[in-house]
Amino acid sequence: MKRSDFLKxxxxxxxxxxxxxxxxxxxxxxxxxxxxxxxxxxxxxYDRYAKEFxxxxxxxxxxxxxxxxxNLDDNDVLDVLHAWGATKTxxxxxxxxxxxxxxxxxxxxxxKGGWRWPLDAGIVSSEFGxxxxxxxxxxxxxxxxxxxxxxxxxxxxxYSDDKLRGYGNVVIIRHDERTTSIYGHNKVNKVxxxxxVKAGTLIALLGSTGHSTGPHLHFEVRRDSAAxxxxxxxxxxxx
Numbered sequence: 602m603k604r605s606d607f608l609k610x611x612x613x614x615x616x617x618x619x620x621x622x623x624x625x626x627x628x629x630x631x632x633x634x635x636x637x638x639x640x641x642x643x644x645x646x647y648d649r650y651a652k653e654f655x656x657x658x659x660x661x662x663x664x665x666x667x668x669x670x671x672n673l674d675d676n677d678v679l680d681v682l683h684a685w686g687a688t689k690t691x692x693x694x695x696x697x698x699x700x701x702x703x704x705x706x707x708x709x710x711x712x713k714g715g716w717r718w719p720l721d722a723g724i725v726s727s728e729f730g731x732x733x734x735x736x737x738x739x740x741x742x743x744x745x746x747x748x749x750x751x752x753x754x755x756x757x758x759x760y761s762d763d764k765l766r767g768y769g770n771v772v773i774i775r776h777d778e779r780t781t782s783i784y785g786h787n788k789v790n791k792v793x794x795x796x797x798v799k800a801g802t803l804i805a806l807l808g809s810t811g812h813s814t815g816p817h818l819h820f821e822v823r824r825d826s827a828a829x830x831x832x833x834x835x836x837x838x839x840x
Contacts, residue, residue, distance in 0.1 A: 653722035654839045657744065661724050664743035667815030668727040669767075669786075672735035677765040678783060679826055681773065685759050687781050690826040712754065712777040716834040717800050719753050719784060719820055720744055720807070725840050726817055729830045738828035739783065739821030742840065746788065746816040748807040752798040753782050753820070753835070761790045768819065769811025772804050785819035786811050 635644060657664060680692035686703030723744035729737055752774055759781065760773035768785035772792060775781050788808025798804060809816045822829045 650721050657722060657724050658839075664724040664815075664817075665726045667743040667809070667813075667817040668741040669737070669819055670812040670814050671767075672733055672737060673767040673785075673812060673819070675738055675828075678768070678773075678821075678823075681760050681765065682781060682823065682826065685775070687759065687775055687779060688823070688826040707757075707775065707778045709756075709777040712756075712780055714754060715800070716754050716836070717751065718742075718835055718838060718840060719750050719782075719818060720748060720840075721751075723748070723818075723840060729828070729832070739785075739819055740831050741817045741819050743815065743817040744807055746807060746809070748816075749803050750784055750787065750805040750807055750818055752800055752802045752804050753822075755799050756782075756797075758792045758794055758796040758798065758804075761792055761794055761796075763810065767812040769813065770805065770808065771811075774798060774804070779825045781823045783819070783821035783823065785821075786813045786817060788816075 635641060637643075676692050676694050677696070679688065679690065680695050680697045682688040683691045683695070684697040684699050684703065686700070686705070686707075720742055723742040725740050726743040727737060727741040729740050731737070750772075754774075754776050756774040756776040758772065759775045760771065763770045765771050765785075768783075770787035770790050771783060771785040772787065772790050773781055773783050784805055786808055787805035787810060790805045792798065792802075792804045807816055807818050813819075820831055822831050822834060
């Protein structure tokens with residue numbers, strides 16, 4: 602294994618350990634990271650994230666109130682995904698004309714890589730699943746207004762606008778033929794349609810636009826038209 606690949610793998614594992622809440626795993630992670638070039642700086646970064654988690658934990662009773670205002674109607678999301686060819690299933694009430702290039706194959710047929718949390722720290726204020734007599738297609742992550750939002754995996758920006766009802770300013774990233782991630786309620790979007798992003802690329806700032814009770818990120822992952830529980834893909838952490 603190349604040194605660069607070993608470093609990347611070590612840091613990925615260490616990141617999960619440092620934020621897992623397990624003291625023994627945290628100590629192992631520190632030693633792994635410190636032995637690598639630039640390791641001291643990376644440990645300082647993780648310490649900063651840990652302090653952010655501690656701070657958020659103290660005000661969790663407040664942050665838990667920041668989530669979607671009612672269940673979001675995903676018809677517009679499905680409409681956009683179908684228009685771009687990211688799903689074969691048309692929306693129940695289509696509004697967008699299907700793009701001429703929608704049938705073209707995406708450069709990545711099936712993404713097999715890892716995922717990262719879209720925020721460095723925060724509190725999950727609402728989980729995936731049944732909610733308020735309806736269904737929540739993602740998770741809501743509360744944090745400070747203006748907190749950087751990062752791409753959860755590499756891909757191409759499919760949508761960056763505010764025309765999806767209830768979602769406010771929203772970014773949609775396509776990762777392969779049928780997998781997309783959605784980032785809603787942003788204060789401001791930082792990417793444009795067609796931009797290629799890596800995991801960790803800054804794509805937006807956290808806000809409370811659309812149907813929202815306070816500053817938080819609504820994060821979804823879709824495979825074809827079906828919503829996937831984000832925690833099934835994301836590394837274990839203190840969120």
